Amino acid sequence: MELNSIKPAAGAKHAKRRVGRGIGSGLGKTAGRGHKGQKSRSGGYHKVGFEGGQMPLQRRLPKRGFKSQTLKYNAEVTLAALARLGLAEVDMLALKQAGLVSQMAKVVKIVKSGELATAVKLTGVGATAGARAAIEAAGGSLA
Template identity: 80%
Template structure:
């Protein structure tokens, strides 16, 4: 096969619709634009969201809500996840390798959900007050 012999598959390409080329084409006279009105005229069209002077929808509705773009860098794990993890020392890299937090995560926090019965040492991972108490009660420690 050479570059000069390559062709698109049969039926993949078709002729562009040529409007305003006579009555026989089916798209003559008004060329599919209907009769009169702004949309039928050359250069006559309105901007996106324009409703003919009526207050547009995006301005009628109240401004509400906000979703921080930094949320994707935060993650949380439960005490149950820590229990399942075999490592005695847990840091961000360990959690990423285990697939417990996304690769994008920069800040991880342990929440008090489930049980922890073995000592786990956390490095560079935050914890809620309840989770911290549970980790220390199991003989673990937290280091920032």
């Protein structure tokens, strides 16, 4: 293969449709826009979701729910993830460095999912009642 022999794949290149260039082109007169109406005019179209003046679907349907913007600052860590971490003392910084919680997290809570065999000392981290019991049963503590 030479640089001067490279060609695009067959059918990859095709001429742009030139509308409104006479009847011989097959796309003259109305240029594929049909007859009259808003869509045939230059600059004549409507905004997305517009239904001709009828109340649009996105306004007919009821609004529901709420997504709290403070949730992104909360994080959860499982007992199984704590066991995999294998540290004797765990705080927020250790969890962030290990990648278990996001860098934006401000409140971290340990949840009871999985098992914990080693003693872990937690500082500045919350825990659910079940997780607290599991951590203390393994010889760990929460501060």
